Amino acid sequence: MSYVPLSGLSLRDIEYVVAVDDLRNFSRAAERCGVSQAGLSEQVRKLEQLLDVTLFERSRRHVAPTPDGERLLTLGREVLAAARNLLEVARAQTGPMEGALRLGVIPTLGPYYIPGLLPRLREHYPALSLRLRESMTDTLVHALRNSELDVALMALPAPSEALESAPIFEESFLAVFPNTHELAQKPKLSLSQLGRPDLLLLEDGHCLRDQALSICPTVPREGEQRLATSLEMLWYMIGAGEGFSLIPQLALRNRVDFEDLITVRPLPEPEARRTIGLTWRASDPRAPVFRDFAAYLRSITPEHCHTCG
Amino acid sequence: MSYVPLSGLSLRDIEYVVAVDDLRNFSRAAERCGVSQAGLSEQVRKLEQLLDVTLFERSRRHVAPTPDGERLLTLGREVLAAARNLLEVARAQTGPMEGALRLGVIPTLGPYYIPGLLPRLREHYPALSLRLRESMTDTLVHALRNSELDVALMALPAPSEALESAPIFEESFLAVFPNTHELAQKPKLSLSQLGRPDLLLLEDGHCLRDQALSICPTVPREGEQRLATSLEMLWYMIGAGEGFSLIPQLALRNRVDFEDLITVRPLPEPEARRTIGLTWRASDPRAPVFRDFAAYLRSITPEHCHTCG
DNA sequence: TATGACTGATCGCTAAAACCGAACTTGTGA
C-alpha cells in the first residue's frame, strides 16, 4: 500500500470552494458554511495556493470558476460525496447483535447445544447472522485472540488473561457403563472408583478429557489410556463394551441408541460438572453487548442443566 | 444542490486511521504520517468520537479494526483516493494556452483574418483547441463579461472598463467605388467628399459602420442611409453600382470578383484606419497569458497591415 | 517471578491555524 500524503488538503476547504461555486458569491457561501466571509475568503486563497491553481476569477460583481477550477471543483464534489457517504454509513452503523457474529464452540458441546439454540437466537436477534466454527478449546482461544472469532462457547475458565467470560450454565457429568460393567450395578458410586484403566478418554486437546481427568482422582498412566477421537466415538466404544466414561449431560439427552446396552449413573459429587460459558476478547468494544448476550443465553438454559448466576 | 455539512470530518484524520489499519500499529502509523504517536492516538480517538463508532479494537499487543471500523475504513480509503485524484489533477493542470480557448471575433474581420491565422496557431500552440464565435462587438463584450468567451478580436478601444485589451495591428480602410462612380476617377480624394447619400453602410451594430461614420465628416441623415447586413452584401452592392463604401484592407486582399467593375482608392488621411486588438476580462487570471498571446499575434501581423506597439 | 522492551493512552503545554471584526479597495449603478 503506497502512502501518498495529502499535504494539507482539507475537507473544510473543499466545502468552501464548492459553496462558492454553488452560490457564485463569497458572502453567501460563507453564510452557508457558518463562517465569516473574511475567513472563507482566506481559506479559498490558501487552497488556491496549495493547489497552485486559480480556482475562481473574481471581479467585484462576478465570481466564476476558471477552466482549471471547474475541473477541480468537479473532483472536489466527488471527494465531498465520498466523505458524506462515510458519515452516513457511520450514522447507520450496525446496532448491537446485528450483522455477522463469528461464534466458536467446543465439539463436546456444539452438536448437543447449538441446534436447539438456533431458532431461539433467530427469534431474539433477527438481524444476527451466525458464523459457526467448532474447534477444541486451544484453537478457539487462538482464533479469538487473532480476531478470527468474536465469541466462543467453551468450558470455563477460559485459559487466557486477555479473554473475558460469562458463565451460562452448569452441566453435570454422568457415568456411562456397558450393562455388563462391574461398576454399572454398584448401589453407590464414588469418584475414587472411577480411576481405572478401562476409563475411556477423548484424545488430547479436548477439554472433556481434562475435565474427566480432574474429576477422577487416580488416573491411568499415559500409555494405558484408551482414547477416542470424538464424543460420538466414545459413545460407540462404550456401547461395544470397551469400557466406561464420563459424558456431559447434554450429550445424553434424547439419546436412545444403545439404550438396552448401557447404564447411566449419576455421580455423587457436586463438583462432577463443568461450567459452560461465553468467552470474548476483553478488549473487544462489543464486550457489553456480549455480556448481554451471555445473560440472554443464561435465561434460556437447557433443561436438566443448572442455571448460573 | 442540498448542503450537508461534514461536521468536522477531516482528511487528515482519515489518513491517520487508514495508516493505523494498514500498519496495525499506532506508533508506526504515526511515523508514516509524520506526527507523534501521542498526537495520532488523540486524533483517532477524536474521530471515533465524531463518528460515534469504535473503529479499532486495541489491546496492548494487538490493533484490529472492528466490523464497523472495517466498513468505514473502506469508505475512508475511497475518500482519500478521491482527494489524491484531485491533487494529482491539480498538479497536472493545463499550462498556458493549452486546452479550450473560446475566441470571439467581429464579422468584418473574422473571415479575412482567421483562416490564415489557424495554421500558425496550430503550430505555435499545439495543445490549444480554439472555439470560434463570430458576433458583433456588443455581443462579444457581453459574452466576455459573462465568461462565455475567454478572449475576442475586435476593433479597439473595447467599450468596457472591465475589459483589458492589447493592440495587434492597424488596418487601413480603402474606398471602393463602382467604376462608373463620379469619385472613382478623381485625382485626389478627401474625406469631406465621402459624406454623401450613396455611402453604403452596414446595419446597426457593426463597428465598421461606426468607424465609417466617424471617418466621414458629413454623414447622410438616418432615413437616407443604405444599409447592408454584411460586408459580403456590401461588396455585392458596390459591384452592382448601388453606391460606394469604405472596406477594411484585409477584406480586400485577394478579392478578384468584380475586379473589372470596381475601383479601389486609398484614403488620404492616416486616421482612416482601425486598430484591431485582443480583448479579455481584466479579472481573468490568465491575463498575463493573453498578453503574451497578443504579442504573438502582433509578431505575425498580416501583410499590408501596420504593426502595433 | 522479576524484568525490560514495547505499545497505546493521558497530561500539560506550545505552536499553528482558523477565525473574526474592522478597515480598506474597487467595480457598479443611480
Add this chain to the structure above:
DNA sequence: TCACAAGTTCGGTTTTAGCGATCAGTCATA
C-alpha cells in the same frame, strides 16, 4: 460623482493539532 456592494487585507483572539514526558498494560525472556 456618489453610495453601495462585495471581496481582500489586517491585527488580534480562539481553537486545535501536535509534542515530549509519563503512565500503564502486555509479552517474552531471564
